[in-house]
Every structure is written in structure tokens, then in C-alpha cells.
Amino acid sequence: MKKKYFLNAHVIDPKNSIDELGGLIINENGKIEAVGKKVNKNNIPSREKFIDLSGKHIFPGLVDMRVFVGEPGLEYKENFRTLSNAALSGGVTSAITMPNTQPVIDNVSIVDFLKRRGRDKAKINIYPTATLTKNLEGKNMTEFGLLQGKGIVGFTDGVKTIQNSRLMSRIMRSAYDLGSLIIQHAEDYHLAENGTVNDGIIATKLGLQGITDLAEKVIIERDLSLLEDFNCRYHIAQISSSKSVEVIKHKKNDVDFSTGVSINNLSLNENDIGDFRTFLKLSPPLRTEEDRLSLIEAINKNLIDVIVSDHKPEDEESKRLTFTQAATGASGIETLLPLSLELFHNGSVKLYRIIELLTSNPAKILKINKGNLSIGNDADFCIVDVNKPWIVKKEKMISKSKNTCIENKKLQGKVLCTYINGNELFNLK
């Protein structure tokens, strides 16, 4: 590989507190050799060709902490190859995959298979999670220690929640002993039973069973209380309401934990569901505008650490049903960054903070050396025109499943190129 020189870009790398005009040098091995303002035309060999990125941004490759992939068992929804292409087009270079596959990721041999498939078929870095409980049944915990040994970065039941409090306390104890990361999808099943949308005027008008925001709140309250006694690495997968933000605010000083939010809950509210648009049937559900604004405020007050795409590809057939019957989730890994940039353009969140929540923060929580431009590291990064306008079109989506919840949305900001290990794996042209 030849050395590569990128100059005159606006480089943001929160891990190294870089937010400046500068450049990037990639060495022959695809590692980062130099980064930031020190890299300019005056201190690179004059005979070398360089790429002028005036007006463009360089960000570390995004680390998406909540990604559903169809392998194994649901390849018709998404496989590692299609996921990689979608991710690369959105600047995502590392994906943390959920274990809700068929079969589920709950034992060592299936992890072996997954790692091999990931290595052979995926172009991006795949970090698989395994389930908290065997077969997602919420009864017996999986072998955290052995699974970690095989490369599992965290444990979660994905779309499911540990309901049993005693089991949760035991999971936390084991996780403490073994240094495991627990990721909880916070939803009380009884409170959320049969629910499809936020409980409120929209649910009442559409005649749909609501999911109260209390369903999320009580699980977070319970888990954070347990955490006081059994302090393991604990991450709330996604929050959706102002009630949850309040709980987090109160507990932040007492216990160590981290919190994620889906870009969908930051960008949309329950009114967007309109006339039963099943592509907006999400979990947690889209809530009120007040809830959305409280989530943005929480980001700015350091109460939320991670933004995820909650990429959940669903085939057409699973969505062409009545709202009650339709599958939950939206495909979104390729729009994660552009949709996040909307928060920057409308003045909600600073660009640096957005990038922090998409790169260095998730990497830190997961304890993986990604999402940064540190010297000597793999050159995983993206080049972005944050101002480029475009319109989301279902038929132009790269993911195998086209269930975007922002069809026809006008966005500003597009990834131009994405590099992994110094290789250009995506180019918009």
C-alpha cells in the first residue's frame, strides 16, 4: 500500500480532543501516521500526491452500538455483505451486532461460526454480542466468561428485557466478577403488553394499544437500584422519554453506567406515524415532542453517551401488514450519520458532541480500540461533506431491507468516502 495524504480537512477526533483544520497521513500498513493541524502542505514531501479535502470533514469511522444483522437464519433480511455496504455508505466502520438471530448467539460454538462468517463476508469490523440468557428465555444466564474469551464484547437479550429481578441481580454479580458489559433493553413486559405506539393521544386516536413511558422507567429504576449493590459494567441500550432522563439524572452521581439513544427517537416523534405508517413502528416507540426535546437536552448535559442507529432490517412482507401485525424496527445504519447531522444543522447539538457519541464514547464503553484517529491505529475513518443536500429514497437504499423510517426526508450531509485499514471501501462517486 502506498502512503496516503489528506490535507485541508476539518478533522474531528473526540478521543484525542482534536477539532481543527488539518490532515491525515496513512502509512504503508494502513495505520494512522499523523493527524491534525500538524499535517499540512509544508511538512509533507513535495513530490507526494495528496488529496485536498477543503470544506470537507474527517471523522473516525463510526461505531454503531445497536445493529441487527440477519446472519445466521435471517439472511433474507440482511447478511454481512449487504450490512457492510450499507454501513460503509454511512461512514460506519464498526458494528456491534445483536444476538437475536436464528439460532440466537448464546453459546461458544455459534460464536465461532459468527466470527468466521464475519471475517469472511463483512468488510467492516463486526463486534458480536451474545445473549444474557440462554435462548433469550430470561431464565438461565449464558457463559459470560467463555463467550468473552471468544470475542464477545457485551451481553444483551437485544429486543428482550430481563424481567426477573433476582435473575438480573445475579447477572450483574457474574458480570462484576468477569468484567462483562451488560446491555439492557429497558421495557417492562406487563406494562408494555400488546403495545405498539406511545401511550397518549396518538394511540387513542389511532385505536392502538399504547406503551406507557413507565414501562421503560421502571426497568431503568430497578436496574440502577440493583447496580448500587452489584456494580458491573452496565449500559441502557436506548431511552425514549423524559421520565427516563429524570431517573438517569438522579442516579448519575450514585452509580456508574452509560446510556444510549436511537437516532430515530432524537429525530422523530409519535405524530410522524401519521396514517398507520408501519415503518415507524419502533421499539422503544416514538414518543412526544417534549420527550424528543428532553433527549436532546440530555445529550447536551452529558446524560446520554451514545447514539445508535437501532438498525433493524425487515423485509417488505413483515411491514405490509396492519400496524398491530407489522414487524417492529427500521433500517437505518446508512442514515445514522446524515440524520445525526440534522441535529447539528438545526442547532440542537454541537458537531463535536455528535461525533463523540458516534465514535469514541461507544468504543470506550465497549473497551474496543476503535472510533478514534490515534497514531498507530487502524486507519478507519470517513470523509464527509456535512452540507451536501440529498433526499432519502427507499429504492436507493443499500441495505437489503428498505424499511427506512425517514422516507422522503430532506437531509444535509453525506459520506463521500469511507476507509478501513487505510483502504477506500466506499466512494460516493
Add this chain to the structure above:
Amino acid sequence: MASSKKAIKISQKHLLGIQDLSINDINVILEESKTFITLNKSKNKKIDILRGKTQINLFFEPSTRTQSSFELAGKRLGADVMSMNITNSAIKKGETLIDTAMTLNAMHPDIIVIRHQDSGACNLLSQKVNCAVLNAGDGRREHPTQALLDALTIIDRKKKIQGLRIAICGDILHSRVARSNIYLLNMLGAEVNIVAPSNLMPKDIDKLGVNKFTDMKKGVKDCDIVMMLRLQNERMTSSFLSSNREYYEYYGLTPDKLSFAKEDALIMHPGPMNRGIEIDTKLADDINKSVIKEQVELGVAVRMACLKLFCE
């Protein structure tokens, strides 16, 4: 309005809910219905304004009065009416609603009447077929013809709706009848009181412009109409109420509770009734107070009007 004999069109292609209708649409339907009340009482009840038209009734949920009412309405207008028996159909074999819709659409019906257990099912169907879709009840969302026939019954007895105080009582949470009536009665200028235990009260219902009551006596106070709803036990998956006995004590319509309403207050119920649970059986049959049978009678007229207007 009807005397002008002008063909007045409905603004909508489908009848999916009262929410979609304008006040003009509602008046057109109600006026048209009145002409059919007379026809339905005459010896020869059949006319041929829908001759050559095909009406398909697609009922995914059991129904006695609505299905027979729509069937009779279509037949009296001269349409060819086909009622799909869902238990024998491909839906039981796993066909989706959209595929069923496509299949039926290929047979070129002029109107499809649908009842479905899922809210929004009629909306989905209407996006996939060329003919008019009439909602005969979708989940807990809307039951527009029921609200229209209720309005027609009230107008028939009280000569107006504007300014009346109307209490809708009981299982509001699961009731599409309640929702459609709230929209319609509000549009026609009534004051609507909603009476239900908190467990059966939909969240934020007051944002629809109604008064909320958990105390039935307060809710029916000075009302002109007391509309009772059926307790939909089949939709209740977990404990909403302690017992039917206690429910009757607090929310069943009894002479005592009715005494808080106006003296000439009318009792309505969309049926089928749970006698002794939401309504005292004698009150239900009291011909001076109860208009429950009239509701059924006028239901046919309203559905004839809807079939005619939406078929045009």
C-alpha cells in the same frame, strides 16, 4: 337540503372514519338516510339504484347486526352482495390482508365493506383496491356507520344535536363506537361527557374535546342522552376490573343513576348488550326511554345511504 334535489357528492372516496368527513359530508349522509327510513317501512322495500354493482362484505370479526344490516342495505338497493366467510377463506391459510385485497380487487367489486380486529386495517385495504372501502369497524379506532346511525336516531327523537349534553359510558378504551361518536357528536355541536373507570379510559381522551368522569352520577348529570357501551371482555387480556358485579354497581345504568340525567333522557346502546352488567334489563326494554331497537332499524337506512353515496 334534500329538497333541493341536487346531487351532492361526498368529499371522500372511502368511508374509513368520521375523522375524515366534513360537516357537509355528514349532513349529506344523514339527509340521504332519512329518505331510506320511509322506504324501509313501506311494503316494497327494494329499489334498483345499485343494480349491477357488486358489494363484498369482508368480516374478520364476528358480527350480527352490522353484517346483516350492511347485507340487507345492499340488497334493498339492488346490489349483488357477497359476504365472505372468513373461517373458510384463504386468510385461515395464512394469506395476508393485502393479498386478500388484491384477489378481491381483481373481481372488480364496486364496494368493499370491511370489519377487522386491527385498527387501521380498512386504511391499509383502501390503499390497495380501486373500489370504495366502507369501514364496518376496525379494532378500537372507528365505526363510522354506527356513529351516523346514532346521530340519526338522536335527531329523529330530539330533532337536533346542537346543544345536547350526551354521556358516553362504559368501556371507552376498547370502543371504536365511542371514538366515532366523540368525533361526530362534537362536530354536530353536542357537549360530550365520557364516563368510565380509569382502567377503561384511553389516555389523553380529553384532548379530543370531551369531559372526563369516573363518577357516573356526575357524568350523566343533566344529560339528554345516555349512551351505554358494551363491556368488551374478549379484548381484555389482563385485569381491568375486579368483577362484573362491582362494575354494575358503579357503572351499570340503573334507574337510580339515570335519575341524575334529564327526565326525558334517552338510553342508547350499540349492542350487543350485557344485561345486568352495563345496563339494567328493564331499562334496556323500557320503550319510553330506550331507543335501542330504533338504532338497529335506522342502521339499515344509514348503511343504504352510505352504500349509495360512496358507490357513486
